[in-house]
Amino acid sequence: MIVKKPIIQNIINQNTYNSLTSHYSTNLVNNIYEIFHILNNENNESNLEMILHADKTSNPLINLDRNDEKSSNGIKPDKAIYFNKNKFINPLTHKEISDTSGELKGSVYFAQNSIIPAVNRIEGDIQPKLVSGRKTLVMFKPQSSIQQNENIKLNIYDENNKLVTSENLSPPTKLPKIVDNSTIETNLLPHHFKPPKRFDIFIENENHLNVIVSNQKALHYLILKNKIIHLTFNHKYMKETFTLNNDMRYKGKTIVLENIHKKDINISYGNETVTLPKGLTIQFICDNNGRWLTEENVNLIEYWKSPDISARNLPPFFDSEIEGLPDIDVSEIDANFMNDILNEHSTIKITKVDYDTTNSLMLKSNINHVYKQILFTSTSDETTLIHTKYKCVELKKGDLYLFKCDTNGDWENIPITREIPPLDYSQPENYDLTLDNNKSINESSENKKNLLELLKNNESIKIATSDGNWARDFTLMADNDLHNKKILFSSSAYYDSHIHYGNKSLKLGTGESVLFIYDLHKKWFPIYLNNEPYIAKNDDSTSNLEYIENTWSTTISEEYIHPDIKLEFVLKEQKGTLSNIDIGAPNELLVNTLDIGLLTPPRDVLLFQEKPELNRQYYQTIPVKNFIVSRYEPIHLTKVVMPNGQVFTDKATGKGGAYSGNMRESITKRFYANGINLANYGVNSSASDAESFNPTSQITAYNSVGVYENGRVIHGWSGGGGKATLNRTDSNELSHEFGHNFGLSDYYGGTEGGTHATADKKNSTWLWDPYNNYFIPNTYQDGSLNHDAMSGGEAYNPKYNAYTAYTPNSLVAIQKKLESNYTFSSESSTGYKKWDPNIKKLVDAKLDLSNFNIINFSPKNGSDITTDRINELLKKSNLVYLCQGNGYYAPNISLPAASEHNKNSIIKIKSYAQWNSKIHVNNKVETITKNDLFCYRSDGVSWKRISEPESAIHKKARKQGVEVVTLMGFYDPEGTIDSYIYPPSFGSYGMVYQNDARVNTDSPYLEVIFNDGNKKQYQLNNFRGNKDMMNKFHINIEHGLIPIETKLYINNKMVHSRPIEIKENRFLTTINGTIVE
Structure with a gap:
């Protein structure tokens, strides 16, 4: 059972700072810890209320962003509530501890995907390291009070103590806000949204339109090649949602969408979705940040834009x-x-x-x-x-x-900033202007600028509607000249009115009244409803929450973030230095996406594939440098061949379920997911039920649906071993199942490790979104502390990020897993790199693939392993593993004579037996004892003893990150089960390898024929990996080489062939949510 922790504001308001009893432990000055215990007990509500009530007077809300404001009749001033108030005191000196050394003392925090303290002083807490090569927010909270107009500079030095960059820190007013209170910056203004007089291209033909909307690549190039585009959705338009992807390359472009369809259409853009009703038109313009915006978006940005003021920056006195x-x-x-x-x-x-x-x-x-x-x-x-x-x-x-x-x-x-007068929350006794006749009421309703001018010229206005003197909608605009202005709406009309302010609306019914006041920061907000103090529905949520006060910040470009850098903060003659910064590997994660239908069409709801914005959002939750998302074309199988030879064309045998079904296990998981992964390593064939192979950070994530005896069944909610079977890809389900692929179990870390915490405790962090430059808190929307993705958590608000924030406890485990893995690298001499924590660098690394080619044999106890037996094994594979032990012991092992026929073959002999065995090799006898491992390689003349690493098989990709045609199927080396080549799969990003220059035609192989007439062969294993089933093959072919046919040979006889209908890939690859070509 998931138990929600208390509202975050109630917790934060209990303590002002932390005092260290030792350098690494905290001792709170109040009962903050007790709250958690009380909330886990029955009848906790009254107990909590008593504690909070008793402590309110001694722990008031802190640090208003502006001067104290007047309050009246229960109206609460709008005060900032700071999440992180940590202040660590040295118990010996009784002075605050500084993260920086030198005269300029203070605390330092970083943010990449999450906020990380530069020096972790919470006892028992663990936090992830910075990721090399990732954009980073640096936050500095000085111990001394510094005026907002002061210039604090950040110098960054490399490992050679060379200055590499210098940045001015922005004052505390520029620190990223909580997402609900953040406003993006744009170069667009409302007047930019005038109807275009001409279009570069006008698309209304249904065939052309459906190509554009179903083909990511076609839409991408359409936008790149044209500045002003008009798309008309007609009655033959087939999709419910049209997606516009943000991209810096689109800046300055305009798209007008017109709906003449019989139904409404959803338009998805960035993290927004708007409904385009039938018969209407909507205009999008891409701003200088690569964001698509509508006129309504820009109006809201203008409304919420921060006024051109900050804290007073005049000197406190003059000499x-x-x-x-x-x-x-x-x-x-x-x-x-x-x-x-x-x-x-x-x-x-x-x-x-x-x-x-x-x-x-x-x-x-x-x-x-x-x-x-x-x-x-x-x-x-x-x-x-x-x-x-x-x-x-x-x-x-x-x-x-x-x-x-x-x-x-x-x-x-x-620039000189002006002082903001305090808000006056009192109700006016008289109003400067009253609008109560139909003409003036409708003028103020129909012309919002007219109402704005009236508000500028009057301190208070009253609009009183009645029957015959009424308007439905009123819009309150923002303006810096409106501070402390008030407007009252009252109604005695039969019909309701609606007051719109920013992105909010309030309905006014008969006999009701509402008084609004304008604040330069909050804009319009209601303070009285029906003469009673107005309490917003989210009064106890995160509306006033900010991360930390009095903190300066700047963003550092990714090229400066690497191990052994040093930070130097400079204020006039004072300097503060931070070194020994823990910076880890530039981790990568590759996710292949696939939508598959088994005897039924695919579901077509794989949003993670359709919306690059979701790729970007998930990237913002994990500690990686690059998050690569590859896209495979949807697959609709009308015929399913199982590894045991069963064929389904109508429905599969047995019942299917979310976690069950023979096609779910054998086809989607073991065949497609494992097969796509293995093709990227250059493994041509494997056992149909082979264990997952995950040396790199690679996941194949897919939607799958199949028809069984109990009907059409959706599979999902499963992950691990380089695979994720998903029902939804825009929710915690994806975060959770990906977590299993990082080695995290359900409820990883228990209650403590799986629950987010306040800043004074272990396991506390927020998310940072650098693209939009806002913080996402570690709470639910109601302000209670959230849970980890593995522990039943959920996104703070899916509008801003669809995925759940991992706790620091989970992030550390994820980072360790990623750092331990191989990384694909085209720059490496081996095709792979691996992080060396000792030198803090990626180094070339070899990946051993020998387990996929090796044939295993163990003797019958007491019988010899003869040359004939070994020759039989060598016919099946040139890599033989002989294993013996107690109960399966061979006194003599005789290797055949070395020859051209077995040249380059390898025999590995491992003994776990208590008795010694004799190895007859090269006309000599060698003795192998318990726990020995002997490896031999034939040079065609003799068998040479080699070390185990020398027996490894390595492959380097010919190309990495190219469009691929993945050829897959089942084949039987023994020829007793009918082999089958599945329809080819088309992917946007994969690794391709050199074909085999020479194949053994007595063994199975795949032949690929290309458009230019060339043929290439790929050797397959000549033995069953599972004695009862066929093997699977999985080979990536470069899409650009245009393969047109593939043929499968066993014993030099073609057993199956399939033409390849080569076509342009419709899907694009993204890295960190950005489209790459």
Whole structure:
């Protein structure tokens, strides 16, 4: 049973900081730990309420983003609630511990897919390492108070202590927000959405349209080649959802979609979906960030855009205040006066008054004036020009201009932010303007800009509807001049009205009233409903939650993130250094996606294949550098051949279920999933029931459905061994089943390891989405703490990310698994690399494939292994493994004479027997004892003893990451079961290997015929991997070589053939959610 933890705000508001009793343990100053215990008991609600009530006065909500605001009649000011308030105190010095060394002290946090403390000080906690080569958010929380307009710089040094990059940190106001409160930035404005006067291409033909909408590649190239596109969905359009993928290459493009279909159509774009009703048109424009947006999206962005203000950045006081400018020769623009006063003062305020005659002056560059500040203001009707090295500004009456001397001695004009007045939550006794007649009411309804102007010119407005004086909809726009403005809507009308503000709406019924107030940050929000304080439905959720206060940040490009870097934070003359940063491997994960129907059409709901945005979202939950998603064309099998020779054309024998069914196990899992994986390693054939082989981080994920005696059955909810059988691919099901492939069990880590926590405890983190630059908290939507993907958790909000956040406990296990695996690499001399933790680098590594070619034999106890027997084995495979032990012991083992026939063959002999055996080889006798392993290779003249690594079989891909045709089927080396070549599968990304230059025609092989007439052969094993079943084969052929036919040979006789209808792949590969070509 999953027990939800308490609302996160209630927990966070209990403690202000952590105090260390030792360097690595926490001791809370209040009862925060007790809350969890209480919530796990019956009757916990009243107990929790008592604790919270008793502690509210001593632990108020903290750190308002702006000044304290007036409250009235229970209206609560909108205060920020900070998730991470950790402050670690050294018990010996009683001083706060710093992550940085040097004068500039503070705490450092990183974020890639999740937030990671640079120094983990929670006792018993584990956190993942940074991933090499991945974009990283660096957060620095200084221990001292620093003004928002100060310049903190981050220098990054490489392993040779060489400065590689330098970045200015953004002030705390720019720290990523929680996703619900975040607004993306765009270059688009509402006026950009004027109807296009012309189109580069107009598509309304149903055949062309259906090609475009069902072919990712065709749509991709259509957008690349045309700037303004019109698509018309007619009555023959077949899909319910049309998908537009975000891509930087699309920026500036326009697509207009028109629906003349008989039904509504869903348009999916980014993490949004909008319904296009029949008979309507919608316009999309791709902005400079590669995002498709509608006019409604842009209006919302404009509405929620942060005002051009932040915390006050004027100096708290001035060393000198001067009224009146000196008389200066205008022609020379002399500024010695400025130098004189700057030599004596650091902060100066100069006010121009009416009697000043100076109308121009210059602030000369001077390295001795670094960090000094001058504020200019004017009460004069005459203007003055203020010159700096790079800029000239005009000082007019009422203006304020702040100049600061930078580290080069140059003067820089700093924007001055204005103070935000506190909100007044009281209800107006009288309203400046009342609209209660039909004309004025409808004008304010139909023209939202008209209502905006009325609000600008009046402090409070009342709109009173009644029968005959009514409008259905009112829209409240945002504007920086509206702070503290109020508008009351009251109704005595029979019909309802709807007030729209931002992306929210409120219905107003007969006899109801609602009072709105405008805040520069929150925009419009209701404060009274029917004269009673308005309490939003999400009042106890995460609406005011932020990650950490007073924290500076910047984003570091992926090329600078690698082991042994050093960070240096610089503020004026102060420096703080962070070294010994734990940075791990640049892990990769390859997922092959497949939609398969067994005796029935595939389901066509494989969203992970259709929507690259989902690929990007899952990438944001795992510690990898590259997340590659390959796409296979859907497969509809009208005939299913089983490895035992059974053939199904109507339905399979037996019953099927989510976790059961003979086709589920033998065809989708062992044949297709394992086969696709093995083809990428260059393994040509294997036993039909062979164990999974997962040396790299590779998963084949698929939807599958089949027809059984009990009807059409959907398979799903299963994962592991390089496979994931999924019902849905846009939910926790995918996160969970992929987790099994990383070695995580159900409820991995138990209750503690499988539950997210507050920042003062083990197992705490948030997700960071760098593309949208927002944080996703580790809670459910109601604010209670979430659970891990393996422990029944769910996405915080599928609108922003469909997948569940893994806990740090799981992330560490995932990262260890990924780092232990091989990685495909075209740059490697072997085709693979592997992470060496000692030198913290990827090194070339050899992958042994010998187990797929080896034939095993054990003797009957007490009988010899003769040359005839070994020759029989060598006919089946040139790699023979002889194993003996107690109960299956051979006194003598006789190797046949070396010859051209067995040249390059290998014989491995392993003994577990208590008795010694004699090996007769090269006319000599060698003795093998218990636990010995002897390996021999024939050079055609004699058998040479070799080491076990020398007996390995390695293959290097000829090409990696190319479009492939995967040829698969079953064959019987013994020729007693009818072999079968399945229809070819077409994939967007795979590895291809060199064909066999010479094949043994006495053994099975596959021949591929190409469009240019060339033929290539691929050797297959000459023995059954399972004595009762056929083997399977699985070979990738480069799509671009255009294979047109494949033939299967056994004993040099063709037993089956199949033509290949080569066609353009419709699907594209993505890396981290971005389309690659």
